Amino acid sequence: MVSFAFVPVFEWLAFKVIWSTRLAPARHGRQWSDAVEAFLDGNRPWLVWLVVAMAVFAVVPPRAVGPWVRLAAISTIVPMAWSLRTDVRFFRSVLSRSARAAIADALMFRALAWTAGIAYFLGTAIGARLGL
Amino acid sequence: MTARGVIAIGALAIGIAAGTLIDRPIRRPPLMLGGYRVIAADFHTHSSTRSGGGLTPWGLVLEAERQGLDAISINGHQQVRDAKVGAWFSRTFGGPTVLVGQEIVAPTQHVIAIGIRSVVDPRLPVAEQADAIHRQGGAAIAAHPISRFWPGYDGDALQKLDGAEICHPIVYGGKKTQRELEDFSARGSFAAIGSSDAHGFGRIGVCRTYVFARDDSPDAIVEAVRARRTVVYGAGGNPYGDPALIALAANVPGLKAAATTDAPAGPIDWLSRISGVIGLALLVANRRRPA
Numbered sequence: 001m002v003s004f005a006f007v008p009v010f011e012w013l014a015f016k017v018i019w020s021t022r023l024a025p026a027r028h029g030r031q032w033s034d035a036v037e038a039f040l041d042g043n044r045p046w047l048v049w050l051v052v053a054m055a056v057f058a059v060v061p062p063r064a065v066g067p068w069v070r071l072a073a074i075s076t077i078v079p080m081a082w083s084l085r086t087d088v089r090f091f092r093s094v095l096s097r098s099a100r101a102a103i104a105d106a107l108m109f110r111a112l113a114w115t116a117g118i119a120y121f122l123g124t125a126i127g128a129r130l131g132l
Numbered sequence: 133m134t135a136r137g138v139i140a141i142g143a144l145a146i147g148i149a150a151g152t153l154i155d156r157p158i159r160r161p162p163l164m165l166g167g168y169r170v171i172a173a174d175f176h177t178h179s180s181t182r183s184g185g186g187l188t189p190w191g192l193v194l195e196a197e198r199q200g201l202d203a204i205s206i207n208g209h210q211q212v213r214d215a216k217v218g219a220w221f222s223r224t225f226g227g228p229t230v231l232v233g234q235e236i237v238a239p240t241q242h243v244i245a246i247g248i249r250s251v252v253d254p255r256l257p258v259a260e261q262a263d264a265i266h267r268q269g270g271a272a273i274a275a276h277p278i279s280r281f282w283p284g285y286d287g288d289a290l291q292k293l294d295g296a297e298i299c300h301p302i303v304y305g306g307k308k309t310q311r312e313l314e315d316f317s318a319r320g321s322f323a324a325i326g327s328s329d330a331h332g333f334g335r336i337g338v339c340r341t342y343v344f345a346r347d348d349s350p351d352a353i354v355e356a357v358r359a360r361r362t363v364v365y366g367a368g369g370n371p372y373g374d375p376a377l378i379a380l381a382a383n384v385p386g387l388k389a390a391a392t393t394d395a396p397a398g399p400i401d402w403l404s405r406i407s408g409v410i411g412l413a414l415l416v417a418n419r420r421r422p423a
Contacts, residue, residue: 047416051409058405061394062334066305121184 006120008040014113015039022105026095039090045082049075084110140414147408154400158200163387165380168344168361171353172390173203174337175233175246175273176297176327179214183207183235186332189218193227199337200390203353205233205246212251231350235275236261241284242275244297244327247354258289266292271357273325276300277316278309290320294358299326299339299366310367317372323357324373326364326391339364340391344377365391 015036019027027035053072060068084106091102163170178185179192187195189206196204206215215232222230236243238254243261245252247270252261262272273295274285285293296317303310317324326339342363345356356362363373363381369392371378381387397405 044416051413051416054412055409058409062338063301063304063394065334066301 007117008043010113010116010120011040011043011109012036014109014116017112018105018109022101022108023095023097026097028096030095035094038094039087042083042086042090045079045086049079134418136414136418140411140418142411143407143414144411147404147406147411150400150404150407154398154404155198157194157197159197160200162348163384165384166344166377168356169347169352170381170384170387171202171229171343171345171348171356172200172337172387173205173341173343173353174199174201174328174330174339175205175207175231175295175325175341175357176235176244176275176300177204177206177330177336178235179206179208179218181208181214181217183209183211183214184331187330189214190221192330192336193218193222193230195336196228199335201228201337201340202348203229203231203343203350204336205231205244207233207235207244207246209235209237210251210254212248229348229350229353231353233270238284241277241281243293244273244275246271246273246357247350258285259292262289262292262294269351269354271295271323271354273297273327273357274316274322275327276302276313276329278302278312279315282316285316285319293320293322295323295325295360295362296320297325297327297339298372299324299364300329301334301338303339303367307367314372321360323360323362324364325357325362326366338394339366342373342377342381342387342391344374363387368392 019032019035056068056072057065087106087109088102091097091105092099097105174196177192179187179189181189185192192204192206206218208214212232212234215230215234219230219232222228231246232248233244233246234248234252236245236252236254241258243258245261245265248265248268250268252264254261256264265272271294272292274293274297276297277285296313298313298317300313303313324341326341328334328336328338328340330336343353343356344361344363345352361374361377363371363377365371365388369388371381371388
C-alpha cells in the first residue's frame with residue numbers, strides 16, 4: 001500500500017491540472033471535491049482487476065506464480081480499456097463535454113498521470129539507462 | 133452503512149485476524165555444522181520506498197522471521213536508505229540480521245552489493261563496482277545473470293565477483309533459465325547464491341542461500357560469502373555450492389525442504405485468504421457511485 005500510494009496521488013494531481021485548465025469552462029458550479037471523487041470512481045475497473053488477481057495469487061503456490069504474473073500483466077488491457085471508457089463517459093455525462101473533448105480529456109489525464117507515475121516508479125532504471 | 137458493507141468489513145476483519153494468528157515467526161535454535169553457524173539468508177529483497185517492493189523495510193524484517201530466515205539483505209535500487217531503516221529496526225526490536233545492500237542497476241547488468249554503507253555508482257564497470265563494494269567491506273553478487281546480461285561481465289568482472297545467483301524465482305519458469313544461470317556460474321569461481329528478488333509477487337526466501345559463517349553478524353556473513361562457503365538448492369532440489377558443505381547439509385533434511393517446498397496452507401490460512409478476498413470484493417462492489 002505504501003509503495004503504490006503514488007498512483008492515486010498522481011491521479012489526483014493530474015485531474016487537478018485538467019480541472020484547472022481544460023475543464024474551467026465546464027465546471028458549471030460543481031465543487032472540486034465532488035468532481036474528483038466522482039472522477040476517481042473510474043478506478044473501479046482496476047480495483048476489480050486487483051481483487052481477481054488477489055484471488056488467483058491467494059491459491060497459486062509461490063513457485064508456480066511465473067506464468068500467472070505474465071497472464072496478469074497481459075490482462076491489464078481489460079481494466080485499461082474499461083477505465084478509459086468510464087472516464088470518457090464521466091467527462092461527457094457529468095461535465096457535459098463533447099465526445100471529442102471528452103476523449104481528449106481522458107487521454108490528457110492519462111498522459112499526465114501515467115507519465116508521472118512511470119517516471120517515479122521506473123526513475124531509477126531510466127536514470128541508469130540515460131547514464132544519470 | 134449497507135448490509136453488504138458490514139459483511140465486507142466483517143470478512144476483512146476475519147481475514148486479517150486469521151492471517152495474523154497463523155503468521156507466526158519460525159524460530160529454530162542455531163544450527164551448527166562443521167564448526168560453522170548455518171545462516172538461512174535471502175540476499176536480494178526490495179522494500180516499498182522507490183524500490184518497487186510491496187513491504188516496508190520493517191515489514192521485510194517481520195516477513196523474514198515468518199519465512200524462517202536468519203538474515204536478509206535489503207537492496208534499494210541505487211540507494212541504501214531502506215536497508216539502513218530495516219537494519220535499525222531489526223537491531224532495535226530484534227529480528228534476523230539485516231545487511232545493508234543495493235541493487236546496482238545498469239542497462240547491461242544488475243549487481244547485488246551486500247554489507248555496504250554507501251551507494252555504489254552504477255556507471256562504473258562491474259569490476260570497479262566490485263572494487264568499490266570490497267572497499268566498503270561488502271560482497272558483490274551477479275543478480276539473475278541470464279544470457280542477456282552476460283555482455284555486462286568482462287574477464288575482470290568475473291574475477292572480482294564474489295557470488296552469482298544460481299537460484300532465482302525465474303528458474304521456476306523453465307529449465308532453460310536454470311541452465312543459463314548454471315552456465316554463468318561455470319565461468320568463474322563464485323559463491324552459489326539463491327535469492328528471491330522479492331518485490332511483492334511471490335515471497336521472500338522462496339530461493340535462499342545457506343551460508344556457513346562464524347556467527348550471524350553482517351561481517352561474518354559477508355566473509356563466508358567471499359570465502360564461497362554457501363549451499364543453495366535450486367529448482368528440483370539440485371544442490372549448488374561447496375561440495376563438502378553440500379555433504380554436511382545433506383544430513384539435515386529440513387534445510388532442503390525449507391528451500392524447495394511451499395508449506396501447504398492449513399484451514400486457518402485458507403480462511404484468512406478467502407475472507408480477505410471476499411471482503412475486498414464486497415467493498416469494491418459496495419462503493420457508492422457518486423451522483
